[in-house]
Amino acid sequence: MTQTTEPTTVHAAIEVDAPQQRAFEVFTRDFGAFKPPDHNLLQVPIAETVVETHVGGHIIDRGTDGSECRWARVLAYEPPSRFLFSWDISPSWGIETDPSRTSEVEVTFTALDAGRTRVELEHRHLDRHGDGWDAVRGGVESDEGWPLYLDRFAALLTS
């Protein structure tokens, strides 16, 4: 289901037997119903997950004790075709409060026919999470630095 392309992006895609509109609605409205239950930064089980349906809103996990975790910001909400949100979770599994150090997830919904939809997901800019990656990019001379570094690294990943 997922393919390797470049090292700082994760792709996933699936085709579902549902019209485009429903595919979009279920993904956004019912996200908490199919999100893995272990995806939880709260100290208690999640009672519900709310996706706010406007740019500037959040994806919010609400715990059984009323506590909240806002782990994503809604960056684009364009039914029935596109949903974009930030991934404000650091690699060490905490909330990242600096937006420049968060990655983003774009989900697109393409109608294949009246009752079938292709859902494609791209989780990109993973390098933003690393304290070091930006600095490496800026701090190494361009001609033999970052571009070559990324090329070599990509080659290593796919070899």
Place this chain on the structure above:
Amino acid sequence: MDEWAALGDRTRREIFARLAVAPSAVGELAATLPVTRPAVSQHLKVLKDAGLITDERAGARRIYRVEPGGLSRMRAELDSFWNATLTAYKRAVEEPGTTATPIDQRTQQFRHPGDQP
């Protein structure tokens, strides 16, 4: 120290970037960096412990190179997370009126040691 924390240090980032361009011995790195050879060795040890580089003996020298598994570990976690999520999503969207059943534990590696079970 995990791979991200290991790269939080400027000198280690520089060492890592150089090794990505070309595998090197400690002496070659120290010759072109404003730090001592023992300091380079210490940084190499941290990078190696974090799984970002590997070393290999070549005659009298030890050659360090980038271990591609470092960044790919994070990718693998997210791959697994999204695959699990989309599989459960497919069930939810194709069965109107039903709630998706909890899926397996593949995302457990997202947790910190010491987190709630």
